Amino acid sequence: MAGTSLDGVDAVIVDSACKKILASHFLPYPKELKNQLKNLAKNSQTNLKTIAELDITVARIFAKAANQLLQRAKIDAKNIQAIGSHGQTIYHQGGNYSWQIGHGALISELTGITTVADFRMPDIAAGGQGAPLTPKYHQYLLAGKDGVFVNLGGIANITIVKNSTVCGFDTGPANTLLDNWIAAKKQLDYDENGLWAGRGSVDDVLLKALLADDYFAQNPPKSTGTEYFNLRWLEAYLTAEQSDIAVQRTLLELSAVSISSHIPTGSDVYLCGGGVHNLLLVERLKSQNPNSKITTTAALNADPDFVEAAAFAYFAQQTLAAKPSNLPEVTGAKSTRILGAIYAK
Numbered sequence: 001m002a003g004t005s006l007d008g009v010d011a012v013i014v015d016s017a018c019k020k021i022l023a024s025h026f027l028p029y030p031k032e033l034k035n036q037l038k039n040l041a042k043n044s045q046t047n048l049k050t051i052a053e054l055d056i057t058v059a060r061i062f063a064k065a066a067n068q069l070l071q072r073a074k075i076d077a078k079n080i081q082a083i084g085s086h087g088q089t090i091y092h093q094g095g096n097y098s099w100q101i102g103h104g105a106l107i108s109e110l111t112g113i114t115t116v117a118d119f120r121m122p123d124i125a126a127g128g129q130g131a132p133l134t135p136k137y138h139q140y141l142l143a144g145k146d147g148v149f150v151n152l153g154g155i156a157n158i159t160i161v162k163n164s165t166v167c168g169f170d171t172g173p174a175n176t177l178l179d180n181w182i183a184a185k186k187q188l189d190y191d192e193n194g195l196w197a198g199r200g201s202v203d204d205v206l207l208k209a210l211l212a213d214d215y216f217a218q219n220p221p222k223s224t225g226t227e228y229f230n231l232r233w234l235e236a237y238l239t240a241e242q243s244d245i246a247v248q249r250t251l252l253e254l255s256a257v258s259i260s261s262h263i264p265t266g267s268d269v270y271l272c273g274g275g276v277h278n279l280l281l282v283e284r285l286k287s288q289n290p291n292s293k294i295t296t297t298a299a300l301n302a303d304p305d306f307v308e309a310a311a312f313a314y315f316a317q318q319t320l321a322a323k324p325s326n327l328p329e330v331t332g333a334k335s336t337r338i339l340g341a342i343y344a345k
Ligand SMILES: Nc1ncnc2c1ncn2[C@@H]1O[C@H](COP(=O)(O)OP(=O)(O)O)[C@@H](O)[C@H]1O
Pocket: 002, 003, 004, 005, 006, 007, 008, 152, 153, 154, 155, 175, 176, 178, 179, 189, 190, 191, 192, 193, 194, 272, 273, 274, 275, 277, 278, 279
């Protein structure tokens, strides 16, 4: 799995039920690749050669992550049923088109393992957003219980399971604006533990203006990406008076408020994704939901940094068993679909 934060590849080996993470490995993207992918998100004008080269580079890194994981876990490739590879999203227009690179044929070739890739397009072809897909896995992890999952990746997505019904959608930004702002102002990849933001104060006028964006009020099904929530989007709201640090703090509040507005009171909330390490973001989520119990997915024995990766192992297993993985009530697709393309070994 690789998400919109463009930090790198999360790889896991799971048990045959796809519930227990047996081994995990994070392989960061090289700086140059991260910059190339960032430029692509910033400026979608590019050429086919560049995309083809990136497709190969990303596939090689995914395969490397898988091979390193196997080596470290001392598990032979022949004991692995399949790889479920989400790939790296370079373009997402929910309901229209969603493009992940890191092609499955090369991953399969370089690992010797059957690879399932390109999970989103079957849902989109059926009229869905193609996202979020993980609610089905979140429901599976809850095993019949009610609960709320919030994945704090570049973009945040929420899954609300109540009485066996599932609602899920992207709430908006989690880390992407925070990461991009601190990168622009301090040349850092992210705000370690939310410390920089913690030294600033929320600019209430700016926060109100940002929250007035149409995306936050739209009814689900909905999904979004970094081609929408990026510094260009933010700059339209900025004035000369706001300090850099106040903007960082306000962006953190934007993530916390836009997520919290969808958390039903009294929920059991399980956080996952890299944002669980942003102590201030977690603190703000807790204080905005005083009647809910906010923990991480570790409470369900699922490492919060690797839940989303485990979800794609589960989806690959579903696909190989000719079973669907999308939830039409979440994505808006006409009906369920078997997701992904299989590159068999
Ligand atoms: N110690 C930390 N402090 C603050 N933020 C962190 C920390 N560790 C990770 N993050 C955030 O988590 C992000 C990565 O989260 P991840 O779940 O991998 O997102 P994605 O799925 O979009 O790749 C980083 O870009 C960063 O914003």
